[in-house]
Amino acid sequence: MRATVLHGPGDIRLEQRPDPTITAPTDAVVRIAASCVCGSDLWPYRGIESISQPIPMGHEYVGVVDAVGSDVRKIKPGQFVVGSFFASDNTCEICRAGYQSSCLQREYMGNLGAQAELLRVPLADGTLVATPEVPDEDLIPSLLMASDVLGTGWFGAASADIRPGKSVVVVGDGAVGLFAVLAARRFGAERIIVMSRHADRQKLALAHGATEVVTERGDDGVARIRDLTDGLGVHSAVEAVGTQESMLQAIRSTRPSGHVGFVGAPHGVTLSGHELFYSHVHLHGGPAPVRRFLPELIDLIFSRSIDPSKIVDLTLPLDQVAEAYSAMHERRAVKAVLLP
Structure with missing residues (x-):
């Protein structure tokens, strides 16, 4: 698959990387419909956060479930899903208190790289929320915003x-x-x-x-x-x-x-x-427990009560990811969306 990798300050590349696979029975693999560049992605891009080796990039994502592990019960292949930027089981005591971003099993999705064509999502039943139906195309940017910034x-x-x-x-x-x-x-x-x-x-x-x-x-x-x-x-x-x-x-x-x-x-x-x-x-x-709010936000978006897509002012194909970062860095864009 094609995936975004940061090699150093200002050095963002789209590379060929192995397709993700189910590695734990609670995993899902999602075919990305859209991802985007976050303001927090700019910290390492600008060199304010140092990296010691090339790293995958991206933690905001929506898409269609491609495959699920044997222990996944709620999420099904073919569903359109929105995921949080932290994977969480949504069942531990911390999650039940509404702080899924501090889940006892949490995993930061940025380490897996959502600015790609495919993404492995750990703890799929707790992390992903399926939409009521496959959304109209114009709702996809709004649903993507729910994954983090919204x-x-x-x-x-x-x-x-x-x-x-x-x-x-x-x-x-x-x-x-x-x-x-x-x-x-x-x-x-x-x-x-x-x-x-x-x-x-x-x-x-x-x-x-x-x-x-x-x-x-x-x-x-x-x-x-x-x-x-x-x-x-x-x-x-x-x-x-x-x-x-x-x-x-x-x-x-x-x-x-x-x-x-x-x-x-x-x-x-x-x-x-x-x-x-x-x-x-x-x-x-602190780090937002986005999973707490996803059901409410998805309902508001599907009912068209809110339109978060208004802030999306740049949409590019994934192979122009370097331009997306440059535009965000230079404040030529508020939010850049990437389409695989």
Whole structure:
């Protein structure tokens, strides 16, 4: 099969690799209908995360089940499925609590490489969710978003305890931040402020339900949020970047008693215990348990109650994966979808 491999910073290649096979009785093999480039894929692509050898790439995927292991009971060949970026059994005590991304048997799907023609999915019954029927072609990009960035935005909003009638700030205007805006609107927030300096992303945020845009960053951004909220700060904040500046911006924009949901993969983030102690802010987040939200998100997409595909602004064949990475890296695209 053809599969994407990162050899070093900026060096992304499409190569011939062995077709995946069933290696455990709980596995499935999925023929990929669509995958995409995630913002977190850019960390190793940019050299911010170092790699010691070539690695497969991609952890967001939808497709048709090609084969299943002997112990797979719920997932059947021929079904169209959406999978989370962490494989999970969905039965252990941690999964039952709703934290499948910390499953006792979890396996990161990026290590297997979803930007390919075929993908082996461990723990198939717990990881994959079948759609009600084979989706119309126009729904496939939206279902693909549910595999990670939509579910991650949803988790950010849930972690921020967004309530009807309350105020929210979303720090980050990438795919996750934009979907946190969408989730905040679904959760009933009255005021949704997005922090963004990019006109195209501001337009998407407003289309998803943002009520205001703040362009300032750092201390200036915090001051602006305080000005907009009579000096109090917002009730909830979603941090969707993963840098020191974005994390502090989210915390300092939130009022005492408020909640911060952080879902940006952290890079160089260090927090002062003294500041946290006196902030009286609730802080919760981590790798999103996307599997928790998949049934709800699939239903919303199939009923056309939400349209996550709005953020997809670049669709390329898999053999142009290098251009997809380049476009994401250079901010020429918000979300690049790859079609095998």
